[in-house]
Amino acid sequence: MIDLRFYWSLLMRRLPVMLALIIICSAFGATWAIRAPSTYSASARLLVENPRILDSRDTGGDEAEMLQVIEQQLMTRANLIDVANKLNVFGRDSTLSVDEKLDQMRADTSIRRSGGRDAATMMLVSFTSQNPRIAAGVVNEYTTLILGTNTRNRVGLAENRLAFFQQEVERLSQDLDGQNARILEFKRENAASLPENLQYRQDRQSLLQERVARMESDVAMLQAQRAEMVRLFEQTGNVPTNAAPQTPEQQQLAALRAELNGVLGVYAEDSPRVRALRGRIANAERVVESQAVPADAGDTGNSLLDVNLSQIDSRMTMLENERKQADAELQSLADSISATAANAIALGALERDQQNIQARYNAAVASLDQARQVERVETSAQGQRISVIEAASVPSQPSGPNRKKIALAGIGLGLGLAGGFFVLMELLNNTIRRPAEMRSRFQITPLAVIPHIEGRAERRRRQAFRLAAILAVVIVIPLGLWGIHTQYMPLDLLAQKIVTRLGLG
Template sequence: MNNNSNNGNLGGEAQHSLRDYVNLIRLNLLPIIIITLTALMVAIIYAVNAPNIYKSVTVLKITKPQGNILEAPLIPEFRDFGSDRFIANEIEILKSYKLREKVAYALIDSFKASRKKNKFALIIKDDDKGTVPRTKDIDAIISSLGGDVSIDQKRGLDIVDITVESTSPVEAALVANLYADSYNEINLSYNRQLLTSIKEFLAQQKEEKLNELGQVEETLKNYQEQRGIVQLPDQAKALIEQSTDFESKMNATKIDLTVAEKTLNQYKNELAKQDPEIKNYIESFATEPYIKNLQLQIADLKTQRDRAVSGSAGSTRKSEMITGIDAKINALKEQLNNQLSVYRAGVLSSSPEEIKDLTKKVLEEEVKYQSLLASYKKLSEIVSDYDKRLNKLPTSTIDLARLERERTAYEKLYLLVEERYQQAIINEQSVPGNVFIVDKGLVPKNPSKPNRLLIVIVGLILGFGLGISFAFVRNHFDNTIKTPEDIQNKNINILAWIPRIEGIDNGNKDFEFIVAKKPDSSASEAYRALRTRIKFSKIDKDTLKTLLITSPTSQEGKTTTSVNLAGSMAHANLKTLLLDADLRKPRVHNVFNTKRFPGFTDYFFGQTSYNEIIRTTEINNLFYITAGTIPPNPSEILSSPQMEAFLEKLKDQFDYIIIDSPPLIAVTDAEILAQVVDGTVLVVSANETEMDLLEKSVEILNRDKSAFLGVLLNNFNYRSGYSSYYKYYYYYSRPVNGSLKNKIKTS
């Protein structure tokens, strides 16, 4: 009968404690140390051989341009948000391929101009070992800049850091400053793009008008030489002078109209992207009849004023006329401005906040364009009228008058375009950038990387972490039994554990029969603890006389356990018999250094007598029977009635019969014997027996309703990580007054 109720339930869950984790680390201490030292050595080697990295930082302050209608300021509540978005856009420009390409070409130019070419580590080919360093191709340099340059905004500020890292301190500072300069150039170009396009247009017009003026002057000179006419009549001169004034104004207005159209179209395109309906609404308003009529009246009065100025009336009369016309012009302008103010207020009130400035600018430019267009039409009418008057001159002077008028008109127009061009240059240069270089990148004196001490520390920590991870992974996939707690956590009774016997693997029989050869050793104390546990494992001691020693598989120490358990019982003055029932691979005779014959199978077959198979040993009260001849059918012999009768006969003569049997999983011999003995002890080997095999073995023994007493953990190396067990055995194994303590803690 099984008195250990916990042997029947294998569903217990392991409760891991801090001691379990400490034991796990101690058990894997050697691989942890090896992995840690390996990682540490790798870190040291890397730290020693890693090149010095120098860092240079250029600090920029990027402000949001208030006057740029494409980036109009928002209402105060959202101004910070708009600024952050603007800075984010500028950072993307700083990271753009276009900027890196510009920096790369500038870096190559600096490399070519420098005498110290070895200072340009970033652009020199890595495998270049020649006397004259060669640069990488432009794409490789651009790619390197993307990895070695970082752009970061300081949180909550309009400050951007351009950080460059290089193995050359000079190059780090150079690249940082080239980045800032190149970005500043791009920024200025962007802010001035409208004025730049106007300047380029005026430059083109200036060149064209100069060429046209030269052609007209050459034509006039040739005409005068061919016809012999040098001067025009006074009447023709006066008419030409008045005509050229208006023609030059018309041409100047045409140029202004073209510039205004360019500006207006750019603003309209931007507004159309954001709100096409407002853009269409502004166009319809600017061309409505009332507005156009006011603009035409103003343009007509201006031409009347110009005629009055160039007229032949007396000074008093002329002054009165000009004053009257100016009064009318001012009155019409006031009406126009009032109408525009009302309209502007209506449009802006319905416009989203973020495009109000852009809407206002489009409105102003649209009105300006329509006003110029009205003026151009009126001036064209006046010039056409003067053409008719020129045609009424005498035939001999018409051609000369026309040529003279063209020359004078082109001359005045060229001077006007030249003036406008110079003004455009001034306007373009007067537009400031919104980038301010706070700090230029300096040549660093000390490297910023690598932090060799930190690398070594990280290597040490990483190595230790990998070692710990290795231990846990190894433990996770290792299903073998390691400690007595592993067995207890499965709700399986553990009788005792035997420490690892040093030297037993060398085949030394003194170590195998250790209770006889070294009775004062810790292993002998453990076998005596096993003896005590077995004796008290059943309430009725008289029913526990035959003990079966088995194991899940071979090489787990069941024979060694059988021999030493029998020896420890004999030392307790109990007449004990050791029976080798392992008819597959018997080993008891090897332990006692005797022959296998005759054995109990020979007795079964009638080849020898009962007394001849019982052999004595050097230990009092210890006897043994070898296996004898190995039969072809061991299971049939062990399950025969003769075997039961044989065991009963032995019980009458001995206090205890210890039976060594084959492994439980491999063959059925042990399972058969377990049903006829008074108790069964299952031997498992630490770090060898898998937990699945233990559970299966216990299941077999419980299924057959055998008297399963519990498990013996053999070959337990308590010194390797299990300090609590080591303390127990150290205490009970140390010498006291020349002897060893006779007692061992068994609980």
């Protein structure tokens, strides 16, 4: 069971020191609360607007990510130091280093983002300073930097995208021209064996094969006629007048002579038409004479037989020459047809690459057109942008510090130190001061307890100590705090410095 009277006596005995701690901390907190300079907070609200022309998938993006990037660019060392120097945030006589100024600017700056699904994306930019005009000026400078950064980012991104697709279109155009040149060169080198004219060559091959077969049949027939003519001449000594077939040139000559006979009945000898027909007849006669075989080539003693055999031999020679030409063309066609399959595969590969390049080129051209539209939209400020809903104004009322909270914190700290002092002294004291402690520690039950009888000298020392503690609490401690405040450093600055060093503020 707790002995309340005992602990009450201990409390009364240690009360001066506890009161001193409470008074010191309370005075410290009250002084800090009174002396702490007022701070003013200014803020501006920004809104991310949707594009005015194109939808968000064309010119927009992740608004939260965009605001996060802008925030990181805003809070860079160069920007914060430039703003601090431009607006003289820390005064001209400030002894803070550049790093300390940077940390202070970041600590006094607050940026909050809000948004979500089916909700507008907002940004709240705030700054706290002891000077309300500086607080408003810094926030407005932040707003200007944010708007400028957003414009530069979006326009720069659109310009970079446009430049990239321009280079891509140019590169793919060169690749496409090179591929077309390779296809054209391949077709030029293999013009006779391309798959696109395979059907024509196959038809030509069939036609030539029929002509060769027909010429072979004609040669065989001419050979049979010649042999029959020679046989009849040897048996009878006569030559049939119609034994030798007429060549096409002879047939043409006969037709021209017939036409001349018909024309002479109408026109005179000096008529242009008659002269033209006689010229054509003369040319045809020279051709027929050139086809005739000389008499000594196969002289049989019969001029008519020799003429007929000469005509037959001339016809056979002509057919044989045509057959050789046809055979050569057939061989060429066969080679080109056999090479068509390999050429078709190679040409298909070239055309497939050309189609792939063409598809990429078409996609790049479409993307380039879209990039041009986006670039025009961004440069005309018609795309997604950040606008100022409410600019920062000079605050008329301070936003801090919370003086009541500081004073209560000082009192709470004093009470905590006083309670800690009481508990610590109790834990460090190992002397036996009550019968109950003797029973609990040594299992001894005392018969009687003789209290400590205080002598006169002890009473005087105790009273002097109590008086000194009271004087210290009432006079010495306040005087010491006043001396520190006036001679060394103001208590509010000292407290702030201590809290900062301890990492509590």
